[in-house]
Amino acid sequence: MRRVLIADDSASNRELLRTMLSHEGWTVEEARDGLTAVEMATARPPELILLDIQMPGLNGYETLRRLRAVPALAGVAIYAVTASAMEGDEQRGLAAGFTGYLTKPLTRRLLLAALS
Amino acid sequence: MFGYTRQELIGQRIEILTPAAVRAGHEQKRLGYSAAPVTRSMGSGSYFQAVRKDGREFPVEIMLSPLQVGEAVHTAAVVRDVSERMNLLAAMQESEAQARLLFEECPLASWVEDPATGALLAVNREALRAFRVSREEFLALGVAGLAPLWEADYEVRSHDLPYLGRPARLLVVQDVSAQRRFQEAIEEARLRAEQASQAKSEFLASMSHELRSPLHTIIGFAELLADELEGPLNDKQKRFAAHIQRDSQHLLTLINDILDLSKIEAGRMELRVEEFTAREWIEEAVAMVRPQAEAKEIALDVQLERDLRLAGDRLRSKQVLLNLLTNAVKFTNAGGRVAVEGRSAGGFGTIGVVDTGVGVPPELRERIFEAFFQGLGAAGTGLGLAIARRLVERQGGRIWMEEAAGGGSRFVFTLPLAAAMARRSQPLVLALEDDPSALALLREYLEAEGMALVAAATVRESLVKALDLHPDVIVLDLYLPQGSGWDALAGLKKLEETRDIPVLVTSVAADESALERGAFASLTKPVARDLLVRTLRRALGREEE
Structure with missing residues (x-):
């Protein structure tokens, strides 16, 4: 089974993404903050990581920076899933090293299209 | 010098040469001198008035010395006319008085100080007024005592110059606090405007984020329900899920429109002007409304001048065209027709969207471009045309609505032609x-x-x-x-x-x-x-x- 790690402080969004992805055959792991996500991913590298940007503690960018510094995670796709959708936000995200930048509201169709 | 001949003077008393008013006193002093004659200047270097034969007085300096002639002691008096010297002195005094006056009345506070001792040597009226002290108080302060009194913001100029034969320093100071306050006020206003603009941007970004986050889960869960991923819904449940989906999508459009409008109003909408070919640009927009048009069996036509090329922000201009097309399809009855026309005229490309719909009453043809105008009763954000007008005008074009032949609407907007085309026209x-x-x-x-x-x-x-x-x-x-x-x-x-x-x-x-x-x-x-x-x-x- 393909494994995906979702980091988001909103329980409803975690459940939404979990439902969307589990129907597509993903095994979903969840972290409610960036630090936990880094620990979980380092302990057991997933194939895909979805990061919220505005999280308490480590934000998405800082979490990304730490994940990118873990050698075992080289080549893992890390997507931002965020409601920050102003002009320039996406360019900033891609420049920081996200594999892709997905803005909320995100429908199941858009998510599956982006990950395919 | 005195205007007498030798004969006239010899044998006269010396007092004939002195003004009448001092004659008696002179005689007294003369007798006193004869008693103990020494060589000295008369009156210890003072000037005396002498009188000419014609009665005119003039200033003299007199040197007296005893002169031994045999047994007798005479007095030799050497008299020098000092009129010229006195005139010179008067002129100097006058010039000094003028200099003093200029210094004293100078509208800039000024004083003279001795850089060696720190003593204050002279001060003018303006300085006394500025420091609110008397002349005596000021001079007694000294340079060190003066410093604490400098309350205002002064601009100081100093010149080294001799004063009464000593090296001294003239200080001329100007109160620039009003000027500085003015500059600070300008700077503060500029900063505040910048902060306000920055705050507005941050507010828009936060609002966007905070509205999108819950909308994301509403739209997402509604989609999951409607897709029946967690089990089948009955017809009523399906209808409810569809309502949630449609209305949350509407809310999203509204949020996006409000953000667009706010960005334009705040001057934060950046337009990327480029030259582009009208044909593909129009076809992309038409393709986006084709599903709705087909659902209502509305025919979609494009009538385009060959090689029409425009200059503007391609994406934002497409937003305008798409808005007009969406409206046209929405307001046209099933089986009707919507056409896009494009041609060049007067340096501009003119893009028209014509429909066979119900049209707009003449009195509302301007008002429909106002924000939140909902007079036509259709579900929309009421912001589309307001945004369209601002986007078109920002690019130097115009947008308006007129009646189409046959009673439908014709919405027209213009965009500048690409440079090569514009020059041709x-x-x-x-x-x-x-x-x-x-x-x-x-x-x-x-x-x-x-x-x-x-x-x-x-x-x-x-x-x-x-x-x-x-x-x-x-x-x-x-x-x-x-x-x-x-x-x-x-x-x-x-x-x-x-x-x-x-x-x-x-x-x-x-x-x-x-x-x-x-x-x-x-x-x-x-x-x-x-x-x-x-x-x-x-x-x-x-x-x-």
Whole structure:
């Protein structure tokens, strides 16, 4: 089974993404903050990581920076899933090293299209 | 010297040479001197008044010395006329008094100090007024005592110069606190405006984020329900899920529209002007409304002038076209027809969206472009046309609605033609003019001459449009309520991209200095049609010699 790690402080969004992805055959792991996500991913590298940007503690960018510094995670796709959708936000995200930048509201169709 | 002959004087008493008023006193002193004669100047170096034969007095200096002649002791008196010296002295005193007066009455606080001792040597009235002390108090302070009194913000100039034979320093100080306060106020206002603009941007970003986050889960879960991923829904549940989906999508559109409008209003909407081919651009927009059109069996047509190319922000302009197309499909009954027309005229591309719908009553044809206008009763955000108008106008175009043949609507907007096309067609004139009637008149003149007009109402707008559209000629009204045409002229001549565009200035009073500042011509309002047209032709290099 393909494994995906979702980091988001909103329980409803975690459940939404979990439902969307589990129907597509993903095994979903969840972290409610960036630090936990880094620990979980380092302990057991997933194939895909979805990061919220505005999280308490480590934000998405800082979490990304730490994940990118873990050698075992080289080549893992890390997507931002965020409601920050102003002009320039996406360019900033891609420049920081996200594999892709997905803005909320995100429908199941858009998510599956982006990950395919 | 005294005006007497030798014979007249010999045998006279010496007192004949002194003014009558001092004669008696002189005789007394003379006797006193004879008693103990020594060589000295009379009266210890003072000046005396002597009197001539004609009665005129003059100042003298007298040297006395005893003269032994045999047994007798005489007194030899050497008398020097010091009139000239006295005149010189008076002149010096006068000049000194004048210098003193200038120093004393100088409107800048000034004083003289001794840099070696720190003593204050002289002070003028303004300094006493500024420091609120008396002259005696001031001079007693010394340089060290003065420093704590400097309350205001002073600009100090100092000059080293001799004063009463000693090296000294003249200080001239000017209270610049008012000036500085003024500068600080300007700087503060600028900073506040910048912070306000920054705060507005941050507010918009936060609002966008905070609204999107819950909307994301609402839309997402509604989709999961409607897709029946967690099990089948009955018909009523399906309908409910569809309501949630449609209305949450509407809310999302509304949020996006409000953000767009806010960004435009806050001057934060960046437009990326490029040249693009109209055909693909129109077809992309048409493709996006095709599903709705087909659902209502509405025919979609495109009628396009060959090789039409436009200059503008392709994406934002497509947003405008898509909005007009969406409205057209929405307001056209099933089986109707919606057409997009594109052609060039007067330096602009004209894009029309024509439908066979219900049309818009004449009295509402302007109001439909107002934000939140909902008078036509259709579900929409009521912001689409307001945004469209702002987007089109920001790009130098216009947008309006007219009745189509057969009763439907025809929405038209214009965008500047791509440079190569524009040159083939008509010269483009940019006018900075805020008076609508003056503008209408100008438009009439220019259209008769086959020239196209773009208007700007503010200095800023004129600069933005000059940069974006690169017009062939610019006409500036020099005196506007907000900002001045002079600023526009200076800006245009400073920017490399616009420097070479000829600028005609018009004003109620002829002002030739505009020419020195780079204007092509300066015309006095009201400008006769003939003169204006000839000058414009000359600026375009079209004037027949």
